[in-house]
Amino acid sequence: MGERPAEAFLAAIKAGVLDLPLPGEGRTAERFAALAGLARADTVLARLAEGHTDAVAILAELDGPDPGDAAWGVWAAMPDSVVAVREDGGWRLAGDRPWCSGAGYCTRALVTAATDDGVRLFAVDVDGPAVTPLDGTWSAVGMAASDSRTVRFTHARGVPVGGVGDYVNRPGFWAGGAGVAACWYGAAVAVAERLVNANPGDPHALAHLGAVDTALGSASALLDQVAARIDADFDAATLRRPVRRVRAAVEAAATTTLDHVGRALGARPLCQDAEHARRTADLTVYLRQSHAERDLADLGADVRDGGADW
Numbered sequence: 582m583g584e585r586p587a588e589a590f591l592a593a594i595k596a597g598v599l600d601l602p603l604p605g606e607g608r609t610a611e612r613f614a615a616l617a618g619l620a621r622a623d624t625v626l627a628r629l630a631e632g633h634t635d636a637v638a639i640l641a642e643l644d645g646p647d648p649g650d651a652a653w654g655v656w657a658a659m660p661d662s663v664v665a666v667r668e669d670g671g672w673r674l675a676g677d678r679p680w681c682s683g684a685g686y687c688t689r690a691l692v693t694a695a696t697d698d699g700v701r702l703f704a705v706d707v708d709g710p711a712v713t714p715l716d717g718t719w720s721a722v723g724m725a726a727s728d729s730r731t732v733r734f735t736h737a738r739g740v741p742v743g744g745v746g747d748y749v750n751r752p753g754f755w756a757g758g759a760g761v762a763a764c765w766y767g768a769a770v771a772v773a774e775r776l777v778n779a780n781p782g783d784p785h786a787l788a789h790l791g792a793v794d795t796a797l798g799s800a801s802a803l804l805d806q807v808a809a810r811i812d813a814d815f816d817a818a819t820l821r822r823p824v825r826r827v828r829a830a831v832e833a834a835a836t837t838t839l840d841h842v843g844r845a846l847g848a849r850p851l852c853q854d855a856e857h858a859r860r861t862a863d864l865t866v867y868l869r870q871s872h873a874e875r876d877l878a879d880l881g882a883d884v885r886d887g888g889a890d891w
Contacts, residue, residue: 586625586726587686593619593630594652601634603641604756605815610808613763617804620767624863625726627764629654629683635757636691639702642753643743645691646704654687654707655757656680656732657748663734665694665703672696672703672741674734677715684714684730692739693748702748703739711737723866755820756811759804761870762824762831766800768864769835773797775850775857776842789845793838800834803827822887825880832871835864 593599601615602608616634620627636653640646656678663676674694681690688708693700705712711734718731748754773793780786807827811820839861843851850857 586623589626590629599630599634603638605811607812609811613808616760616763617767620764621771624768628727631764645742651689652687654683654690656690657693660693660700661695663694665696672739674737674739677731677733679731681732682727682729684732685728699745702742704742705739711735723862752815752817755824759807759824762828765831765835769838772842773838786845789841792841796834796837800831803830822883
């Protein structure tokens with residue numbers, strides 16, 4: 582790409598590239614394809630775009646304020662790390678929130694915070710003095726360009742979006758989780774493309790390519806299936822299990838892709854191809870947004886309680 586991911590992200594908002602169909606309205610497959618395409622171009626761009634487009638969808642679902650032309654993030658990790666209190670007829674937020682992607686790029690964010698009656702979601706202007714990204718809070722090489730720092734809220738004004746618990750209890754929470762999987766998939770496709778034309782006569786390289794094709798083809802089919810499910814029955818209880826499944830499947834496919842491409846091509850592209858090396862590092866970190874075996878255990882509990890639907 583000719584632009585840095587942050588510049589590309591802000592330009593995409595301005596150009597309307599991130600005006601995606603909302604989930605559950607009949608065009609979710611298009612939404613996922615757009616996110617996957619962004620990730621195929623640049624993993625960091627997709628991470629920033631996914632947060633922005635998820636915020637826009639949340640605001641629509643929970644009757645929040647108009648998103649306008651702001652660059653949005655969704656900063657919802659560790660809800661208890663930020664506390665919101667009522668003050669002078671409004672809400673004020675305080676605390677340190679980790680994992681805030683686009684900390685220095687976003688102008689507004691949806692932020693979860695603990696209140697006296699439970700966790701609420703707030704829209705916050707994050708480009709003012711009450712919100713400070715903290716230097717030195719992201720040391721990873723992977724996703725470094727996403728600027729995912731810890732952010733400190735100091736008496737920051739927040740506008741409530743929805744009610745207590747609405748952020749996690751709405752159907753769009755699960756649709757958003759599947760959107761993240763679409764980004765993982767697109768980034769994995771970009772890694773796999775490095776293998777397609779490498780050593781075309783080497784049977785071992787072809788075997789690795791066959792394994793990658795099987796993994797990514799299966800993940801793609803499952804993403805399409807889940808998109809159709811979201812459009813057919815936009816209900817949190819109905820979507821929880823298929824979204825958990827597709828996230829696990831895409832994570833496994835992306836991990837398989839990273840492994841087979843690395844084994845087929847060796848160290849050379851990781852050491853001499855900066856774009857491939859960055860993409861590999863970015864995807865490795867991005868996949869850890871999954872909770873690994875904890876997510877699989879939750880999926881297993883769904884199967885145990887509801888029966889297999891294979």
